[in-house]
Structure formats: C-alpha cells, structure tokens
Amino acid sequence: MRRGESKAATRGANRSSSSSSWKSRYIGYGLVLGFVLMLLYLMVNAQFSNNPNAYLGPATTSKTESIPATTYQGNQAWQEDGSRGLEEGHREEVASAHTERSTGQRQEKDDESEKQRTEKNSIEEQLGNDRSSNYWEEGRQSEKKDTIEFSEFGGGTDDFNNVANTKPICDTSFGKYDICVLDGDTRAQGGAGAGAAAVTLVSPRAAPREWKIKPYSRKYLDGLKPVTVRSVPNPEDAPPCTTRLNVPAMVIELGGLTGNYWHDFTDVLVPLFIGARRFGGEVQLLVVNLLPFWVDKYRRIFSQISRHDIVDLEKDDDRGVVRCYPHVVVGYGSRKEFTIDPSLDDTGGGYTMVNFTEFLRQSYSLPRDRPIKLGTNHGARPRMMILERTNSRKLMNLPEVAAAARAAGFEVTVAGGRPTSTYDEFAREVNSYDVMVGVHGAGLTNCVFLPTGAVLLQIVPYGRLESIAQTDFGEPARDMGLRYIEYDIAADESSLMDVFGKDHPMIKDPVAVHLSGWGNVAEWYLGKQDVRVNIERFRPFLTQALEHLQ
Incomplete structure (x- = not known):
C-alpha cells in the first residue's frame, strides 16, 4: 500500500508541475502580446502627433473626364481663302503638334502616371483647309481638403x-x-x-x-x-x-x-x-x-x-x-x-455655352433671341442659310439642295465668297436665320450667332468622320441650345467613289484608313473630297428641320 501511495503522490506532483508550467507560458505570452500592443500604440500616437492632418476623412476618388480636343486648319464660309497664308505659316507647327504622341505629350503622360493620372491624346492634323479632332482624356485626382x-x-x-x-x-x-x-x-x-x-x-x-x-x-x-x-x-x-x-x-x-x-x-x-x-x-x-x-x-x-x-x-x-x-x-x-x-x-x-451666345448677342446688339415659331406667324417662311465652300468638301449639287429646301418651305440664301459687309454686319445677318446648313468645316462656327432654338444641319463627309463632327459642332450646338441634325454622306454620294471605286480600301474600309495614320484621312476624306447629296434621301432631314420650328 505504501508503494502505491508513493506512485499516486508522484503522479499528483507531476500533474501539479505540468499545470504550473502551462500557466507560466500563458502569462509569458500575455506579457509579450501586451508589450507589442503598447509599442504599436506608441508608434501610431507619435505619427498623429507629428501630422495632425494625416487623416481627414475617406479618400476622394479620382474623376476622369474624356476631353475631346480639336485642332485643325479651317476657313470661314465667307472668308474661306482669306487665312490660307496664315494657315500655311502654321502648317509645320500644326503637323508637329498633331503627331499622335508628341515628345512633350509623352513627357506629360509620364508625369501624370506618377500621380495616378492617365492622359490620352490622339492628335490629328488637317492638311487641307480644315482640321480634324484631337481626343484628350484628362484624369484629375481630386485634392483632399484640409x-x-x-x-x-x-x-x-x-x-x-x-x-x-x-x-x-x-x-x-x-x-x-x-x-x-x-x-x-x-x-x-x-x-x-x-x-x-x-x-x-x-x-x-x-x-x-x-x-x-x-x-x-x-x-x-x-x-x-x-x-x-x-x-x-x-x-x-x-x-x-x-x-x-x-x-x-x-x-x-x-x-x-x-x-x-x-x-x-x-x-x-x-x-x-x-x-x-x-x-x-x-x-x-x-x-x-x-x-x-x-x-x-x-x-x-x-x-x-x-x-x-x-x-x-x-x-x-x-x-x-x-x-x-x-x-x-x-x-x-x-x-x-x-x-x-x-x-x-x-x-x-x-x-454655359448658352451664356456665351447670349453674351455675343449683347456684344453685337443682335435682335433675335429665338427663331421663328411656325403656326404663329401666318404666311411667314423660315429662313435658311446654306454655307458654300469653294475648296474641299464642296456641295457639287448645291442648286438642287437649295431648290429642295425651297420646296420644303424655306426661304433660302446661299452664303459664300468674301463678305461685302463688316464682320459686325455679318453677325447680324446670321442672326436673322432660323436654320444653318453646311458641310463639316469652319464656316459652321457662325452658328454662335443663331438665335437660341434655331437649327444647325451638318452634312458629314464620307470616311467615318462622325465622331469628329460631333466633337466639333454636334455637342457644341446642343450646348448652345440649338436643335442639331446630322446628315452622313454615303459612299455613293462622295466624289471619292469616282476616284477609287467601290472596292478600294478608301471606300470599302475607312476604319483601316484611319488606322493607317492621320495623313490619308486628312488628305482624302477632308482635303480632297466633295459631296453630292442624294436629294430624296435628304428630304426627310429638311422636314425634320421644319418640325423643330413648330
């Protein structure tokens, strides 16, 4: 019996020793953990003491806006050739600036990438009378308010x-x-x-x-x-x-x-x-x-x-x-x-752009804030100005287009060549019209003098130029409060069909032409193309212009 009691006592002592060992370990772990937490607390406290503005709220998100930037050589409808000398002087400069990735722009892009910004600039150059579009993307990191x-x-x-x-x-x-x-x-x-x-x-x-x-x-x-x-x-x-x-x-x-x-x-x-x-x-x-x-x-x-x-x-x-x-x-x-x-x-x-056009009407003392409203002016016909181009992108059947507009119910005036009046008088003349029609080009800039609510009808040449037309005049016209209509030229309405034939890439695959470089786009789609509007296809667009004046 004494021997068994001795073994039992020994086992009890071992269990007591084992329990004591585990308790010691837990206490040690707790002390280490407490020490680590204390260090972390001191470090964070020191950081905020040195920089009280280290955190002022949730971080703002970056906002990226697509900014289409357009740069081209263009001529007024009434002064189409007057600035050619100046344009020639700028041509080398523009060609350099409108390279798809210029050295300066690459440097700017590198700088922006460091700030988590991305800029995209597909810069396109017009080699004829007008220019095409650049497309910019501007991402600007919002600043934290302090x-x-x-x-x-x-x-x-x-x-x-x-x-x-x-x-x-x-x-x-x-x-x-x-x-x-x-x-x-x-x-x-x-x-x-x-x-x-x-x-x-x-x-x-x-x-x-x-x-x-x-x-x-x-x-x-x-x-x-x-x-x-x-x-x-x-x-x-x-x-x-x-x-x-x-x-x-x-x-x-x-x-x-x-x-x-x-x-x-x-x-x-x-x-x-x-x-x-x-x-x-x-x-x-x-x-x-x-x-x-x-x-x-x-x-x-x-x-x-x-x-x-x-x-x-x-x-x-x-x-x-x-x-x-x-x-x-x-x-x-x-x-x-x-x-x-x-x-x-x-x-x-x-x-807004409406404020800008109101400012122009004030500057030039233009009398009309609104176009004619059909149905309230009995017997009155809305006035249409058709812009005539004399170099590229001419309307080859301009008399037929004017006749169709008159048949639709418009009083039509064709504006072209150099003005006999001053610029101030010309602004007043444009303000007297209810509708402006023209092939894509700088002459459409005169739409700034139209009364708010008037109609701008842009004829877009063949060659996938719709996005350029929208950037240059479509979006601005809407922002001015104008009613915007777009007529896109089909391949068989373009003079390029006679030059290349329907199976040439210039006609068959305009996307490939764009991808080949801006030179061909500028030279042919903008610089060497004229248009012959299909009158039957064009009539519904004239009707739409009338409906906007109801």
Missing part, C-alpha cells in the same frame, strides 16, 4: 506660419493648358524673348518657386512664348512697381492657331469668356504676341470683356514699365472644344 481656408482665387494660405501647406499658384497638371492664380501683391514685367515677360507674386505665404507658362489654350504647340511666373517672400526680390491698377489682370497669348476662324472661338474667345467674364469688365488684359488687326476684328467682344486698355506685354520692357495688381491670372483654356462644361470650370463662374 483645415486651411484658401482665398477666393487661390494663390496662398492665411496660415503665415505654415508655408509648406501653401496652395501652389500654378496648376500644370492638365495636358492641354496651364493656369496660374496669383492673389496678392503681383507685379508684371514685360519682355519680348521667350520667358522674358515675368509675373511675380510677393508674399511671405508662398514658398519661392518658378514656372515657365505658355499662356495659351494649347500649350503643346510649338512656337509659343512662355512667361516666367514666380513667387518670392520679400518685396526686394521683385521689380519695383511703376504703375498700379486696383483691378485683376489676365495674361494671355494670341499666338498658336489664332487667325483660323474656328480656333478664334475655340482657343481664344470661349476660354477668355470663361476666365474673364466673372470680373464684369473690371479686368486688364496683358497680351503676349498681340495681334492688333485680330483684336480689332473682335473689338466688340473685347470691349465687353474689359473696360481697360489692352496691354502689349512684350513692349512694356522697352518702356521700363512694371505693372502691379492685387490679383493676376496667367493662362486660359476650355476643358472641351468649342463649348463650356460648367462642371469642369475651375473659375467657379458656372457659365
């Missing part, structure tokens, strides 16, 4: 002790154009060479920086003159003021493709309206590459944009003038071609 309140126009922060968090005065993230907003003591100094003209913000709030900005709506074009934009903390680091004007200023360039009728509006007048209209005329324009004859042509528009003298910024250097303002914007542009998308308007003006 606790700093920025001024209305940007350009700094009210936190004088936190220069590191100052808002940059220049936004160069968009592939098409740059914008700089200098809010405060800003000094503009002229200069004729590239980068010689300079705009300097004096502010202890802004970290010292410098940019080279091309103040034009298509910064990727060659031949533009950059302006130096800089911020400095001390007044002695900037040129002393020789004159002060207590209104904002805008620095713009009139180079690039200015002088081409479609680009006049797309590249200059529409972007200028977006950028300057909010100032209500109290803004001074400082212009690089000033073209006095061009400004004079659109003098009514410029007089509504600004009540102040336009400054030739390149000549200011000769006079030793340094102009000082409380607020300066350098650069301008529009996110979409020949139209305005208020959701993409960085100025906060909220303007």
Whole structure:
C-alpha cells in the first residue's frame, strides 16, 4: 500500500508541475502580446502627433473626364481663302503638334502616371483647309481638403506660419493648358524673348518657386512664348512697381492657331469668356504676341470683356514699365472644344455655352433671341442659310439642295465668297436665320450667332468622320441650345467613289484608313473630297428641320 501511495503522490506532483508550467507560458505570452500592443500604440500616437492632418476623412476618388480636343486648319464660309497664308505659316507647327504622341505629350503622360493620372491624346492634323479632332482624356485626382481656408482665387494660405501647406499658384497638371492664380501683391514685367515677360507674386505665404507658362489654350504647340511666373517672400526680390491698377489682370497669348476662324472661338474667345467674364469688365488684359488687326476684328467682344486698355506685354520692357495688381491670372483654356462644361470650370463662374451666345448677342446688339415659331406667324417662311465652300468638301449639287429646301418651305440664301459687309454686319445677318446648313468645316462656327432654338444641319463627309463632327459642332450646338441634325454622306454620294471605286480600301474600309495614320484621312476624306447629296434621301432631314420650328 505504501508503494502505491508513493506512485499516486508522484503522479499528483507531476500533474501539479505540468499545470504550473502551462500557466507560466500563458502569462509569458500575455506579457509579450501586451508589450507589442503598447509599442504599436506608441508608434501610431507619435505619427498623429507629428501630422495632425494625416487623416481627414475617406479618400476622394479620382474623376476622369474624356476631353475631346480639336485642332485643325479651317476657313470661314465667307472668308474661306482669306487665312490660307496664315494657315500655311502654321502648317509645320500644326503637323508637329498633331503627331499622335508628341515628345512633350509623352513627357506629360509620364508625369501624370506618377500621380495616378492617365492622359490620352490622339492628335490629328488637317492638311487641307480644315482640321480634324484631337481626343484628350484628362484624369484629375481630386485634392483632399484640409483645415486651411484658401482665398477666393487661390494663390496662398492665411496660415503665415505654415508655408509648406501653401496652395501652389500654378496648376500644370492638365495636358492641354496651364493656369496660374496669383492673389496678392503681383507685379508684371514685360519682355519680348521667350520667358522674358515675368509675373511675380510677393508674399511671405508662398514658398519661392518658378514656372515657365505658355499662356495659351494649347500649350503643346510649338512656337509659343512662355512667361516666367514666380513667387518670392520679400518685396526686394521683385521689380519695383511703376504703375498700379486696383483691378485683376489676365495674361494671355494670341499666338498658336489664332487667325483660323474656328480656333478664334475655340482657343481664344470661349476660354477668355470663361476666365474673364466673372470680373464684369473690371479686368486688364496683358497680351503676349498681340495681334492688333485680330483684336480689332473682335473689338466688340473685347470691349465687353474689359473696360481697360489692352496691354502689349512684350513692349512694356522697352518702356521700363512694371505693372502691379492685387490679383493676376496667367493662362486660359476650355476643358472641351468649342463649348463650356460648367462642371469642369475651375473659375467657379458656372457659365454655359448658352451664356456665351447670349453674351455675343449683347456684344453685337443682335435682335433675335429665338427663331421663328411656325403656326404663329401666318404666311411667314423660315429662313435658311446654306454655307458654300469653294475648296474641299464642296456641295457639287448645291442648286438642287437649295431648290429642295425651297420646296420644303424655306426661304433660302446661299452664303459664300468674301463678305461685302463688316464682320459686325455679318453677325447680324446670321442672326436673322432660323436654320444653318453646311458641310463639316469652319464656316459652321457662325452658328454662335443663331438665335437660341434655331437649327444647325451638318452634312458629314464620307470616311467615318462622325465622331469628329460631333466633337466639333454636334455637342457644341446642343450646348448652345440649338436643335442639331446630322446628315452622313454615303459612299455613293462622295466624289471619292469616282476616284477609287467601290472596292478600294478608301471606300470599302475607312476604319483601316484611319488606322493607317492621320495623313490619308486628312488628305482624302477632308482635303480632297466633295459631296453630292442624294436629294430624296435628304428630304426627310429638311422636314425634320421644319418640325423643330413648330
């Protein structure tokens, strides 16, 4: 018995020892885990102590907008050959700029990829009288809002002790154009060479920086003159003021493709309206590459944009003038071609293309806000303007088209050649029509003077050009409040059928022609094609135009 008791005691002691060992292990694990958690807590606490804005809410998602950007050589319906000399001067420049992937654009794309942005720019070049379209995609990462309140126009922060968090005065993230907003003591100094003209913000709030900005709506074009934009903390680091004007200023360039009728509006007048209209005329324009004859042509528009003298910024250097303002914007542009998308308007003006056409009617004192309304004007016939082209994309049976329109009930006028009236008078003439008809081309730009609710009928040449036609005029027309109709030319209505025959790829496979490169598209579909409208096929489109005026 004693021996058995001894064994039992031994087993009990072993069990007690084993239990004690497991308890020790659990206690050890708990201490280690507690130590690790304490370290993690201290690390996170230290991180947030150093950066109180490390997390301010859920991250914003990136928003990508497809921005069709169009660049071409075009002629007015009434001045189709007048700008050819200027176009020839730009042709090399445009050819370079409209390469499908230019060097500058590749660099911009590389830069954007670092910021999780993607830009796509399929740039197409017109080698004849007009140009085709570029297609841009702009992905812009939304900025996190922090606790700093920025001024209305940007350009700094009210936190004088936190220069590191100052808002940059220049936004160069968009592939098409740059914008700089200098809010405060800003000094503009002229200069004729590239980068010689300079705009300097004096502010202890802004970290010292410098940019080279091309103040034009298509910064990727060659031949533009950059302006130096800089911020400095001390007044002695900037040129002393020789004159002060207590209104904002805008620095713009009139180079690039200015002088081409479609680009006049797309590249200059529409972007200028977006950028300057909010100032209500109290803004001074400082212009690089000033073209006095061009400004004079659109003098009514410029007089509504600004009540102040336009400054030739390149000549200011000769006079030793340094102009000082409380607020300066350098650069301008529009996110979409020949139209305005208020959701993409960085100025906060909220303007639309309808506002722009109302502005034009005000500038030119145009009398008609609305077209004729059939049924209320007994015996009245709606007026139709048919635009005549004399180079490529001619209407080979224009008399038959006009006769069909008259038979449908329109009073028809064919507009072509050079005007005998001034541009102001021509704008009033266009405003008197209810319907505008024309083959795709720069002459359709005149639709800006039509009354809201009028009809634009675009005839699109053969060759899969529908997307270009939509970008250039279809979408803008709708944004203007016009009723838009599109008539697409069939292969048997194109003069190219006589040139190549139905089995040639130019006729049989336009997609393959596009894929082969822009040269063939520009040369043939836009540069060497005329159209003969099938009148029977065209009649329903005339009826549709009448129905829009009911």
